[in-house]
Amino acid sequence: MQTFLRGKCRNIGLRSAAVALATAAATLAACATAPAPNLPSAGANLNQTQPSGPSRWELVRWQQADGTLRDIPHGDNGQPIIFEFSDGIDAAQGTVSGTSGCNRFTGSYGKTDTGVRFDRVAGTRMACPPPRMELESALLKAMEGSFTTVGTQPSSAVSSGRQVVWKTASGDLLQFAEREGVGRRGASAAAGGVEKIVYIDSQRVECSGVGKMMCYRWRESPDSPWQLWYGPIEGLDFEQGVSYKLRVREYQVPNPPADASAIRWELLKVESRTRAQ
Template identity: 80%
Template sequence: MQTSYRGTRRAIGLHSAALVLVAAAAALAGCTTGPVENLPSAGTNLNQTQPSGPSRWELVRWQQPDGSLRDIPHGDNGQPIIFEFSQGIDAAQGTVSGTSGCNRFTGSYGKTDTGIRFDRIAGTRMACPPPRMELESTLLKAMQTPFATVGTQPSAGSTGRQIIWKSAGGDLLQFVEREGVGKRGASVDAGGVEKVVYIDSQRVECSGVGKMTCYRWRESPQAPWQLWYGPIEGLEFEPGVAYKLRVREYQVPNPPADASSIRWQLLNVESRTRAK
């Protein structure tokens, strides 16, 4: 994952981002209901790239309804807000996971006639400094209602594809596609180590930086239970159901102090057993 922006690369990316947002804001202020002026329409641009694997997007700008900007973390001032889409944002539906400002989250997503919706979002429960907790709470609340796509821009030079979503509350959220694990076009099983794990039917309270909920897992039906503190990316966990999963385990280089150094990505649900 790209973790910093410096020099010309940062200047180009942020300048491009600002131009896109200005166009989007102007269109919204004029009550425009069609595509943003001087940008490809959302449907046309995004459909030019059909689903070809995961894609990874970073929130780079958050403009509030009054025009002011929220202070959001980037690679050089904190862990960025990242959304990883299992089938890319071009897909009709899929699973989504990532970081929401403080914790990791997972859930599902689907296209709507005007944008995107998020469903069954769940996350870890680690405690962070109040500004990050407030930012995360606001973002997760916004994700409870669909986002409308108000602008898109294809990749250019060092800057990836960009998209601007508008929340139901009127916030403009601008995301840029990033490279790294989960980038568009990458195979879901590229790198990492494949393994089979058994997941208990209920999550339990555990303690990380703060109180949170963990999975119980083991490597075989006879092995002792262990705690898994992070999400299982791609799994739509149903309480009361035990799982046998095939996952790919990745080592996370330089993880934040409050995050795991290992991540699991779901490859296949081998079996589901409802607890009696």
């Protein structure tokens, strides 16, 4: 990897799909004209192994134009940076939403000859610690220009899932990995889920997990006692001072990280919202 960052390009053997993608990203950053070995072309269609439909992608690596890696801090409840594409990553156009480091965002996307572009991106305006705000600002700024696809990795027997590397207008490389949880591609995770109604309090409260964090207060009925919810509510654009009645899908997360919840909630519908007096 250091060899690439110093600008000395040479062919190497790729031992795994994960190594192939990371190596290809570094190679393309330093040697824009050199072919990436054993990597699908920039125009490769990721649907060659997946059906069309909604898909969910997590930002897992950010390499800046000078070759240094940018830290990707997660949210208060461990939320990653997520892009949810309404019609799949290969669709000609559609809507995109997700989390940008601190706030939730929505907008539209469209396929270009070389990658993808984003339009009319708008987000909530919650304040977060400086590292997350700085990352979010940089990401939203990057989304003002088109992303060029410089590497793809379809699903296979030797890879953990589909991945894509996009190059921003400023030369940064953003690596995204597909995650379960939206549409048909999340069917395996959601199939065992259970729909339920939950009531969410109008204020989040400080709580302790692995460290200090902010939790939702929730209950199963209007007269039940409040309980703490330590994880995110995926798809909810929470507004302080507003209480919610939500229909969610709850399912178990297999082998969750030590600092993450073993139960996941995915928003299906906001049944009602009431502003606190």
